[in-house]
Amino acid sequence: MKIIWHKKRYIGENAKKRQKEAEKAVENLRPFPGVYVITFSMGGNNVFDIYPLETLLAGWFPKKEISVLGLALGYGEALKLAGQMTGDLYHLTGGFDPAAFFGPEDAGSE
Numbered sequence: 432m433k434i435i436w437h438k439k440r441y442i443g444e445n446a447k448k449r450q451k452e453a454e455k456a457v458e459n460l461r462p463f464p465g466v467y468v469i470t471f472s473m474g475g476n477n478v479f480d481i482y483p484l485e486t487l488l489a490g491w492f493p494k495k496e497i498s499v500l501g502l503a504l505g506y507g508e509a510l511k512l513a514g515q516m517t518g519d520l521y522h523l524t525g526g527f528d529p530a531a532f533f534g535p536e537d538a539g540s541e
Contacts, residue, residue, distance in 0.1 A: 432460060432487065432492070432494065432495060432496060432497060433495065433496035433497070434457055434458050434460075434496070434497060434499060435496060435497065435498040435499065436454070436499050437498060437499065437500050437533050439500075439532070439533055440499055440500050440501055440502065441469070441500065441501040441502070441512050441515065441516050442501070442502050442503075443501070443502065443503035443504060443505075443508040443509070443511070443512045444508070445503070445504035445505060445508050446466075446502045446503050446504040446508065448504075449504060450502070453466045453502060453504065454502065456484060457484060457487070457499065457502070460487060460488055462484065462485065462488065463484055465504050465505050466483070466484040466502070466503075466504060467481055467482065467483050467484070467502075467503045467504075467505070467506060467508070467509035468481075468482050468484065468487070468497070468499045468501065468502060468503075469481050469499070469500050469501030469502070469503065469509060469512060469513050469516065470482065470497055470498055470499060470500060471498055471500065471529055471530070471533075472529075473493070473494070478513075478516075478517050478520065478527050478529055479500065479501070479513050479516060479517070479529065481503075481506075481509045481510070481513055483506075498533075500516065500529065500533055501513065501516055516529075519532075520532050
């Protein structure tokens, strides 16, 4: 699976303390307890999807590449971060289209 890190990605406060370790685990698809990634929604009525890293490691995960828009340490932090992202998205774009905010031109590893 290819991991795309967005330049505008959000990082939770707890995740910032272990950001390099967490990002390396995601990039290399290695287990890291408590790490959650926030991605574009794969469908339905969601704006974003939240996945524990373990889900990405599962052989059944349906995507060949995933765009990481947010990184959190702990489910509570992931929920808070996704809420912040949704609020910022609405305030900055007037809608709920994450592609309008994150856009493919902003994709890329740092």
